[in-house]
Amino acid sequence: MRMFKSAVVGIAAMLAAAVGCAALAATGGGVSDVSVGAVSDASAGGPASGTAITPGAAAAGPKTGLPLADCRLEHPLQLSSVAARCGRLTVPENPAEPAGAKIGLRVAVIAALNLRSRAAPLFLLAGGPGQSAVDLYVSFAGAFARINRNHDIVLVDQRGTGASAPLRCEYPDDWQASRDEAAELAHATADCLRNHGDRVRFYTTSIAVRDLDAVRAALGYPTIDLYGASYGTRVAELYLRRFPANVHAMILDGVTDPERPIGPDTPEDGERALRQILARCAESEACAKAYPKLGLELAALRARFGPQKLDISVDDPRSGVPRSVEFDRELFNAALRLLSYSATEAALLPTLIHGAAEGRYAPVAAQALMMAGQIGEQLASGMQNTVVCSEDEPFFAISAADRARIAATYQGMDQLDALRTICKVWPRGPVDADLHAKLSSDVPTLLLSGEADPVTPPEAAERASQGLTRHRHLILAGEGHGQLGTACVPRLMAEFLDAQLPERIDTACLALHRPPPFFVAPTGPAP
Numbered sequence: 001m002r003m004f005k006s007a008v009v010g011i012a013a014m015l016a017a018a019v020g021c022a023a024l025a026a027t028g029g030g031v032s033d034v035s036v037g038a039v040s041d042a043s044a045g046g047p048a049s050g051t052a053i054t055p056g057a058a059a060a061g062p063k064t065g066l067p068l069a070d071c072r073l074e075h076p077l078q079l080s081s082v083a084a085r086c087g088r089l090t091v092p093e094n095p096a097e098p099a100g101a102k103i104g105l106r107v108a109v110i111a112a113l114n115l116r117s118r119a120a121p122l123f124l125l126a127g128g129p130g131q132s133a134v135d136l137y138v139s140f141a142g143a144f145a146r147i148n149r150n151h152d153i154v155l156v157d158q159r160g161t162g163a164s165a166p167l168r169c170e171y172p173d174d175w176q177a178s179r180d181e182a183a184e185l186a187h188a189t190a191d192c193l194r195n196h197g198d199r200v201r202f203y204t205t206s207i208a209v210r211d212l213d214a215v216r217a218a219l220g221y222p223t224i225d226l227y228g229a230s231y232g233t234r235v236a237e238l239y240l241r242r243f244p245a246n247v248h249a250m251i252l253d254g255v256t257d258p259e260r261p262i263g264p265d266t267p268e269d270g271e272r273a274l275r276q277i278l279a280r281c282a283e284s285e286a287c288a289k290a291y292p293k294l295g296l297e298l299a300a301l302r303a304r305f306g307p308q309k310l311d312i313s314v315d316d317p318r319s320g321v322p323r324s325v326e327f328d329r330e331l332f333n334a335a336l337r338l339l340s341y342s343a344t345e346a347a348l349l350p351t352l353i354h355g356a357a358e359g360r361y362a363p364v365a366a367q368a369l370m371m372a373g374q375i376g377e378q379l380a381s382g383m384q385n386t387v388v389c390s391e392d393e394p395f396f397a398i399s400a401a402d403r404a405r406i407a408a409t410y411q412g413m414d415q416l417d418a419l420r421t422i423c424k425v426w427p428r429g430p431v432d433a434d435l436h437a438k439l440s441s442d443v444p445t446l447l448l449s450g451e452a453d454p455v456t457p458p459e460a461a462e463r464a465s466q467g468l469t470r471h472r473h474l475i476l477a478g479e480g481h482g483q484l485g486t487a488c489v490p491r492l493m494a495e496f497l498d499a500q501l502p503e504r505i506d507t508a509c510l511a512l513h514r515p516p517p518f519f520v521a522p523t524g525p526a527p
Contacts, residue, residue, distance in 0.1 A: 066107065066218040073108055073155075075138045076378055082138050084108040084155075089218055091211055093165070094202050101199070103165035107215055108134055110153040120225045120248040121152035122497065123212065125239075127230030127254070127482075129205075130384040132162025136229065143485045146494035151225065156215050158235070160203035160383030167196055167203060167382025182421050189425040192382055201429035203386040209239040216246060223248040225497055229482055230254040230456060231262075231387070237439050237464070238432065244441060249500045251493055253448040254482045255461035258439050261392035263419060264402065266455055267411040273340045273454035273480070274410065280452075280478055280515070281350050286526035287518040291350045297357035302410055305329045314362045317370035325369070327361045333410050335368035338375075340454040341481045343515040345371075351519045363522070389423035390431050396420075440467035444500040447471060448489065450479030472502035478515030487513040 071086035088104040112119070122144070126136040133155040137144065144153055157164035169192035172184075193200065212235070216224055225248050228236035233252040240247050256262065278295055281287040291297070309328040316323050325331065335352070339345045352364040396416065398406070406413050445468050449458040458475045465471050474492075476483055483489045488509035496505055517525035 065220070066215075068107075068109060071108065073134050073138050076135045080138065080141070082110065082141050084110045089211075089215055091159075091214055093199055095207055095210060103159060105159060105211055105215065106134065106155075106157040106163040107219075108137075108155040109219070110137075110148060110155075112148060112150055112152050114150050117150040119150045119498065120223050121154045121219075121221055122147055122225045122227055123154045123156065123216070125212075125226060125228040125232030125235040126158065126161070127232050128161070128379055128384055129231045129387040130161055130380040131231075131378060132157045132380075134162055135378055140484050143490040143493075146491055147497055149494070150498060154215070154219065154221075154224070156212060158208045158383075159211055160200075160386065161380045166380045167200055167386065168192075169195075169381040169385070171376075171381065182417075185418060185421050186425055189385070189422050192385075193425060193427075196382055198427055200382055200386050201390070201427045203383050204390050204429040204431055205235055205238055205387060206430055206432040206435065209235060209242050212239055213243050213246065222246075225249045225251075227251045227493070228253065229484065231256065233456075233464075234258065234391075238435060240439070240441055240443060241432070241434060241437075244443070247441075247443050249497055250443055250445045251448070251496065252445060252461070252464070253484055254453060254456040255447050255449060255464050256456055257460040257463045259436055259463065260460070261395040261436070262388070262455075263392050263416055264396055264398055264406070266415070267406045267409040267413075269457050270337055270340060270411050270454040271409040272457070273452045274336060276452040276478075277340060277346045277349055281518055284518055286520050287350055290520035290526075291354050294350055294353060298353050301332065301353065301356055302329075305332050310361065312361050312365060314365045314369065317366045318373065325365055327365055330414065331365055331368055332356070333412075333414075334372060335364045336410060337454065338371040339367060340452070343450070343452070343479045346452070346480060347516045347518050347525070349518075351522060355522070385422055385426045386429055388419060389426040390428040391435060393419055393423040394428065395436065438467050439464060442469045444496070444502050445471040446493065446496045446502055446505070447473040448483040449473065449475045450481055450483060451475055451477045452479065453481045455481055470502060472496075472505055474507060474510070476510065476513075 066087045066089055068085035068087040071084050072081040073084050073086075074081050086106070086108045089107055090102050090104050092098045093101045093103045109121075124133045124137055126133045134157055137153065137155050147153070159165055160167040169189070171188050171192075223246055226236040226239065228234070228251070230253070233254065234256045236250055236252060237256070237258050240250065278298070281291065281294055287294075305328055309326050311324060312327045313322050314325050315321070336349070339349050339352070348367065352367065356364050398416065403413060406416070445465070447461045447465055449456070449461045451458060458473075461473055461475075465473055474483075474489075476486060476489075479486060491509070492505055492507065496502060520526050
């Protein structure tokens, strides 16, 4: 139902850049040109030069007490598969009861190509919350190819996701109006909770990072590198707190500020990102010529589809079968929000907005339906509920003035109110007391941000980096959420992990990069 879609897709589904563009990224279509918008270096307290730490585990595969067998990892859209070695690590569901119920964690290792390498392995931490690390990797395997030359890649589906005791909820995929959406949302959430039971409280980040270290130990790695995407940056930050001696280097992509809960800032962050997209269109000669009144057209649509609703017919983007949907503020806002996540998809926004202003609503509605469907299929929403309701919603401090300010954004309070509805039903799990404390570390860290990120803007990375004494922050102009497949970023990540010298990364390759051009017609950009 729509309130749930607004909550999941708008706030907590920070994996949209990873999943929504998975097919494009896998085929190279997700790569778009960017320039470095800003770089901040911090090396105080850390050496100006040095050599890579050389852990004892050979890259040909870990010396492990965890049995691994040959396997293939399938792309979530069945576009490709990757050879790996797979196993399952059994852990207590409730860490306080080691003799109680157990769950299995799916683990996959892609051995480094260089059999002589002694480099630390790279553990991937997926977004969401609720995305599978395996799905993330196979969607972007090409972006990790350079890293995989010298580093094992280790994938652990976080508890509650993928094939690690997934917590899935069946929420209706329905964009028709309901007489009482809040009541229906609460009822669907209660149904999911009855299916899984009160055990869902044991699927928080605080427990997941202990699982992660159990996998590290079982595989025999003394130290590890971390790549965290979106919500995965929270996992990386907390793992660093709990196990600082075990972290060799860290890449944070789409950085969450550990001192702030996810949610209250998102509507204003999304509004700012949308303004940046419109401004970029106005600065483009072709886009400005094609859509000279784009800002006015968007304002008129937002005003019209506040109170107004319109029944339209849309060819389902997957089946092609016509379906009736209600085009209203929530559906239109979902399209604006989801298309803002990636500069590749943002390139469609001007022509979709202009078309809607002329009465062609089906294309923008179809985009919202397609992207929400992709995210929903790969998101373990029950695990997401546990994380958000335990780690974020209790820390919402929204005053009347805050509500008025948020209400002025195109997203408004819908998502936050929907999350409040879900969290009244969903139990809270254990959360480390320092989860939202300032992060301090001298571990070499590379931070990646998109200038127009609608959910983890560069300011969040700047705040998070204040306690990191050896870091480099790259801000890619015009880009959205997640830089994994952008330009030469994969090469820069590999160079960073091989040397752990963030201050020496040569980012000249990014100067040649620009965001993709805007579509000036449904058929594409100007020649």
